[in-house]
Amino acid sequence: MERDLIRERAWELVEKLTLEEKLGMIHGAQLFSTKGVERLGIPPLVMSDGPMGVRQEFEPDCWRAVGNTDDMVTYLPCNSALASTWNRALSFAVGSVLGEEARGRGKDVILAPGINIKRSPLCGRNFEYFSEDPYLTGELAASYIQGVQIHDVAACVKHFAANNQETERLTMDVDVSERALRELYLPAFYQCVTKGNSLSIMGAYNRLYKEHCCQSKYLLGEILRKEWGYDGVVISDWGGVHNTMLAAESQLDIEMSVTNNFQEYFMAEPLKEKIDQGVLSEAFVDEKVVHILMLMQRLHMIESEGGKRKSGAYNTPEHRQTALQAARESVVLLKNEDACLPLCHEQIKRILLVGENAKRIHSNGGGSAEIQALYEISPLMGIHMLLGGNVTVDFVQGYESMEKGAQEECNWQERSLEHGGGFVYTGKEDTKEAQRREELRNKAVEQVLEGNYDAVIFVGGLNHEYDSEGRDRSDMKLPYEQDILIHELLKVKQDLVVVMIGGSPVEMGEWIGEARAVVWSWYAGMEGGYALAEVLFGKVNPSGRLPETFYKTHMDCSAHCVGQFGGTDTVNYREGIFVGYRYNETFGVEPQFCFGHGLSYTEFFYEGAECKRESKSLENDGGILVSCQITNSGNRAGAEVIQIYQITECEEGKIWPATEEELESLVPVKELIGFKKVYLESGETKKVEILVKDIREGSKIGVGKSVEDICLVIS
Ligand code: BGC
Numbered sequence: 267m268e269r270d271l272i273r274e275r276a277w278e279l280v281e282k283l284t285l286e287e288k289l290g291m292i293h294g295a296q297l298f299s300t301k302g303v304e305r306l307g308i309p310p311l312v313m314s315d316g317p318m319g320v321r322q323e324f325e326p327d328c329w330r331a332v333g334n335t336d337d338m339v340t341y342l343p344c345n346s347a348l349a350s351t352w353n354r355a356l357s358f359a360v361g362s363v364l365g366e367e368a369r370g371r372g373k374d375v376i377l378a379p380g381i382n383i384k385r386s387p388l389c390g391r392n393f394e395y396f397s398e399d400p401y402l403t404g405e406l407a408a409s410y411i412q413g414v415q416i417h418d419v420a421a422c423v424k425h426f427a428a429n430n431q432e433t434e435r436l437t438m439d440v441d442v443s444e445r446a447l448r449e450l451y452l453p454a455f456y457q458c459v460t461k462g463n464s465l466s467i468m469g470a471y472n473r474l475y476k477e478h479c480c481q482s483k484y485l486l487g488e489i490l491r492k493e494w495g496y497d498g499v500v501i502s503d504w505g506g507v508h509n510t511m512l513a514a515e516s517q518l519d520i521e522m523s524v525t526n527n528f529q530e531y532f533m534a535e536p537l538k539e540k541i542d543q544g545v546l547s548e549a550f551v552d553e554k555v556v557h558i559l560m561l562m563q564r565l566h567m568i569e570s571e572g573g574k575r576k577s578g579a580y581n582t583p584e585h586r587q588t589a590l591q592a593a594r595e596s597v598v599l600l601k602n603e604d605a606c607l608p609l610c611h612e613q614i615k616r617i618l619l620v621g622e623n624a625k626r627i628h629s630n631g632g633g634s635a636e637i638q639a640l641y642e643i644s645p646l647m648g649i650h651m652l653l654g655g656n657v658t659v660d661f662v663q664g665y666e667s668m669e670k671g672a673q674e675e676c677n678w679q680e681r682s683l684e685h686g687g688g689f690v691y692t693g694k695e696d697t698k699e700a701q702r703r704e705e706l707r708n709k710a711v712e713q714v715l716e717g718n719y720d721a722v723i724f725v726g727g728l729n730h731e732y733d734s735e736g737r738d739r740s741d742m743k744l745p746y747e748q749d750i751l752i753h754e755l756l757k758v759k760q761d762l763v764v765v766m767i768g769g770s771p772v773e774m775g776e777w778i779g780e781a782r783a784v785v786w787s788w789y790a791g792m793e794g795g796y797a798l799a800e801v802l803f804g805k806v807n808p809s810g811r812l813p814e815t816f817y818k819t820h821m822d823c824s825a826h827c828v829g830q831f832g833g834t835d836t837v838n839y840r841e842g843i844f845v846g847y848r849y850n851e852t853f854g855v856e857p858q859f860c861f862g863h864g865l866s867y868t869e870f871f872y873e874g875a876e877c878k879r880e881s882k883s884l885e886n887d888g889g890i891l892v893s894c895q896i897t898n899s900g901n902r903a904g905a906e907v908i909q910i911y912q913i914t915e916c917e918e919g920k921i922w923p924a925t926e927e928e929l930e931s932l933v934p935v936k937e938l939i940g941f942k943k944v945y946l947e948s949g950e951t952k953k954v955e956i957l958v959k960d961i962r963e964g965s966k967i968g969v970g971k972s973v974e975d976i977c978l979v980i981s
């Protein structure tokens with residue numbers, strides 16, 4: 267009803283517009299904005315990047331930051347961090363902060379969330395994405411979008427679709443089976459546009475089945491509009507359009523790009539010429555403008571039902587509180603032998619932090635996801651803040667990165683589309699650096715030996731030199747010879763606490779056997795360093811769970827050992843649906859840490875799992891109601907993530923199928939179908955109920971802590 271009404275109103279307006287006016291609305295007139303039509307009260311559509319905050323202001327026609335001091339914002343944990351919380355309500359809250367800040371900064375569309383499936387740990391933009399699992403991604407991203415959009419700002423879920431690597435992202439063609447597309451790469455988008463009701467969606471740079479996604483008749487026309495009934499706005503990725511006729515005839519609504527020749531964009535003058543020549547009908551343009559005008563009504567930008575538009579707010583104390591809570595819940599305790607952690611504040615007089623990431627700032631890097639954070643608490647600052655003045659907190663660098671900090675050139679974005687739009691980054695090494703690294707290492711080890719410290723924490727991992735748009739990693743190795751450093755530190759300090767910060771997993775094989783306490787922290791936002799300190803010192807009980815498999819090496823990941831990845835014209839996703847844990851579990855490849863893994867300082871005990879069939883009702887679609895009891899049997903309060911998997915035994919699953927037909931009929935042994943995060947006081951028991959969709963015939967339901975740790979199975 268509402269839909270019909272706003273469509274009707276949009277058509278009424280379209281009739282009043284000239285062709286020039288309409289064309290102005292369907293392509294960039296500035297780097298982040300289209301043109302409005304003043305005489306009819308139609309404003310331009312103003313966009314900005316996310317997802318970790320609203321990006322700084324740029325000049326309208328040049329990638330130079332304006333440089334004012336009023337565009338600093340709340341820096342939110344990256345989407346991988348958010349996914350680690352497995353917390354829908356928190357995802358909604360984080361989305362709500364982003365939406366309110368975007369509105370507060372005067373934006374109409376926030377270019378977030380990024381939800382592409384993590385097919386390989388090497389994809390440089392993985393930190394912007396949620397998970398390797400479509401269900402987890404879809405659930406969290408849909409909540410996030412709902413949070414964004416309560417503030418009269420449109421989310422723009424991106425990048426549709428199968429945008430799973432940066433290498434040659436502008437030209438590469440994805441060759442993926444229809445089944446894998448439907449079961450793995452599309453479901454989260456479907457959730458985002460249906461349940462999440464995302465008011466806009468961004469096309470991907472890459473090609474799919476030979477068509478560029480931003481002008482694909484199949485993806486945008488057949489699937490998005492026809493099958494899914496989508497009537498939101500489809501925006502191209504910046505520079506993702508390549509042909510006037512194809513773009514005009516596809517279901518793309520707005521063409522954006524990285525250069526300032528706005529009138530020459532494919533959907534600007536060249537499109538007008540086609541209409542003037544009579545080779546293209548103006549009706550295609552009208553349909554696009556209708557979508558845009560419907561969006562403007564939904565956001566209360568132009569006359570609509572439902573009152574005044576919200577004004578938003580940014581940098582509020584409540585926003586910082588949400589950033590802190592999300593950071594806390596995102597920390598994943600990977601290993602904790604001999605209860606090394608938490609550290610005891612009272613027993614510590616001297617503490618040493620080793621590693622550049624202890625004091626590094628990450629908000630200003632990563633590509634289009636960079637932001638100007640209002641502040642960013644580093645781990646060093648967070649630990650110092652928490653311990654106060656009676657404890658000596660020392661720092662020694664230990665290793666040195668190459669990155670300069672902020673984006674190296676102001677014109678990064680335009681340049682980033684050269685060379686096919688992305689490449690494989692192998693790092694920069696030279697002998698002088700090797701010498702320098704040895705010096706730094708020796709100094710750190712000496713300081714540990716001589717400093718008489720009660721605790722030593724190594725804080726290393728990656729940074730946005732590696733986790734970045736426009737580049738993929740060549741492997742999962744820790745850069746800057748950190749492996750050697752950790753190894754040497756462990757020799758002199760057996761209870762060394764190892765903290766890794768990064769947007770994607772790293773190889774740990776060189777030292778994981780010896781390290782007793784290992785903590786994973788993502789780019790966790792402005793409060794990340796403080797949240798980490800709270801976890802290390804037991805003020806917060808860790809409750810993060812891995813939203814992706816941490817492989818031992820990237821060659822254990824199916825995209826690399828079965829499929830193709832990287833620099834070929836056509837990238838064959840030969841692994842089909844067997845991505846992430848679906849591959850490892852089915853084919854018996856042991857990861858370093860499995861999907862869903864994450865320890866706590868307390869113990870959770872499961873019992874009494876049951877299930878019953880629920881019929882469809884007004885509140886839900888029906889399915890199977892799984893219930894069980896969870897008890898916190900330890901002596902601290904904590905949160906557990908109950909994970910539900912569909913389990914399908916498959917005998918022949920251990921060997922990679924010989925033919926495509928065999929592969930097509932094979933199902934994964936485990937698939938996530940439900941989850942819930944539950945808070946329990948020490949000694950408390952709760953009954954948990956989770957509604958899951960119907961399962962495959964002959965399959966079972968497993969309840970547990972991770973994909974590997976399923977303790978209760980119901981047939
Ligand atoms: C990225 C998008 C981003 C856009 C605008 C592109 O390079 O792929 O994710 O929203 O630029 O900055």
